[in-house]
Amino acid sequence: MIGQTFSRPLIGGALIMALGLGTGCASHWIDLAEQKDAPTPLQTSVPSDLRVPLLIETIQTTQNGVALATPIAVEHQILGAFEATKLFSQHFQSGYAQPATNQPHVTIRLTMNNSVEPHAGGAAWSGFIIGASMFLLAPIVTLDYDYGTQMALEVERWDGQTKQYQASSSGTAHYHLFAASQHLIDELKGQVTETCLTQILDQVIRDTPFYIAGEIAPSETTIRTVSVGSKRSKTPAHPVSTSLEPATR
Amino acid sequence: MPFLARVLTTWALCALMTATGVQAAEVSPKITIGTQEVGLTAGYLLPHRLTTDHTTKQQGPAIMPSWMMTITDPVGDSWYRGQVSVGAEMVYIQFQEPFLTHGVGFTPKIKYSFVALDRIRPYAEFAGGPFWTDLAGKIPEESSRFNFVLTAGFGISYFLTDQTAFNVGYRFHHISNAGTHYPNLGLNASLPFGGFSFFF
Numbered sequence: 001m002i003g004q005t006f007s008r009p010l011i012g013g014a015l016i017m018a019l020g021l022g023t024g025c026a027s028h029w030i031d032l033a034e035q036k037d038a039p040t041p042l043q044t045s046v047p048s049d050l051r052v053p054l055l056i057e058t059i060q061t062t063q064n065g066v067a068l069a070t071p072i073a074v075e076h077q078i079l080g081a082f083e084a085t086k087l088f089s090q091h092f093q094s095g096y097a098q099p100a101t102n103q104p105h106v107t108i109r110l111t112m113n114n115s116v117e118p119h120a121g122g123a124a125w126s127g128f129i130i131g132a133s134m135f136l137l138a139p140i141v142t143l144d145y146d147y148g149t150q151m152a153l154e155v156e157r158w159d160g161q162t163k164q165y166q167a168s169s170s171g172t173a174h175y176h177l178f179a180a181s182q183h184l185i186d187e188l189k190g191q192v193t194e195t196c197l198t199q200i201l202d203q204v205i206r207d208t209p210f211y212i213a214g215e216i217a218p219s220e221t222t223i224r225t226v227s228v229g230s231k232r233s234k235t236p237a238h239p240v241s242t243s244l245e246p247a248t249r
Numbered sequence: 250m251p252f253l254a255r256v257l258t259t260w261a262l263c264a265l266m267t268a269t270g271v272q273a274a275e276v277s278p279k280i281t282i283g284t285q286e287v288g289l290t291a292g293y294l295l296p297h298r299l300t301t302d303h304t305t306k307q308q309g310p311a312i313m314p315s316w317m318m319t320i321t322d323p324v325g326d327s328w329y330r331g332q333v334s335v336g337a338e339m340v341y342i343q344f345q346e347p348f349l350t351h352g353v354g355f356t357p358k359i360k361y362s363f364v365a366l367d368r369i370r371p372y373a374e375f376a377g378g379p380f381w382t383d384l385a386g387k388i389p390e391e392s393s394r395f396n397f398v399l400t401a402g403f404g405i406s407y408f409l410t411d412q413t414a415f416n417v418g419y420r421f422h423h424i425s426n427a428g429t430h431y432p433n434l435g436l437n438a439s440l441p442f443g444g445f446s447f448f449f
Contacts, residue, residue, distance in 0.1 A: 178318075
């Protein structure tokens, strides 16, 4: 009887501990910094015959001020984001297939300044405390990893006109000891990069008339229709009529 | 002891044989946050009698399986550039002197690895935790079987492959019961060691 009286709390405690170790220790979450005045994500609809090819000429990356080679996965992410805008007819990357020399195209140069703050000192102290507690504090003590990126995009049109765009995004990964993994850090970097790309491409989409091929032919001063609308809007996008002027302005 | 020595020698040779096909220039370990390390280390405990009251010459082989997880990316940009790992280690000591006795412990562990030299990585480590031994009661220094062990030391990891490292080093080893029983003079020893780690 006494054994049963003691064994119930013991079993209960063991179950709670197992539950904690099984769930709490391996949990993680990511906080992305809210952007004030963040534009609503946009989508565009440009007739395919008005689209021109896009050439990604350079993607320069720095991390905490040190120049780095841009990871292939990030290059693909950027290329995919531009493809998703449906603003351009083809997408080329410098070093691979190129648009024909006489073919009007838009050239972009992207600079990414990334900042990483792994909170190494805090992580070391947290690790020490977790170890000193015989890992009992592992489900409670959280470790942090900050990542931010600033993007500067320079876009050059076929006639030499350029536009500049800028955006920034940041986030923090919070995780418990047993959830620490490179996948978590990659997930944070991917989300921050995606958010920043979305912001900068929204600015590009707002300038849709700047990129359409109707600008090429001075004789084609007809009314063209370009749809720009919010992705989140439940109502259909409102058509905006734009009178295209010759590119020789 | 001969059996233990044979097992460790066989394991060490197997680990070396798996690494022979790799060119030296190819080895560049990529250890990031979340990289885990399992290791097996063996050494021999050599006594230090720090006062005239210490008379026991406890010595014998020790074997230490361990697990660690890297919790920081490399920090710093000079010779001290390195990473922090935390984990835990089991320690088994077969005291052959003054009596054939045993000790078993569990120690959480923290390690700082210097990464500036890439495949050769010096490290400093600290560990401490509970330790049980039946040597106590048979010697004048310790009276209880339940003790604590504290170790601090340094070593060098030489990466044979991107994921396998050979380790050698030295630890200062202290056993006492934190004043829970008297006498509690404590046992101090040097523990030179060698072993292997696998990273994943």
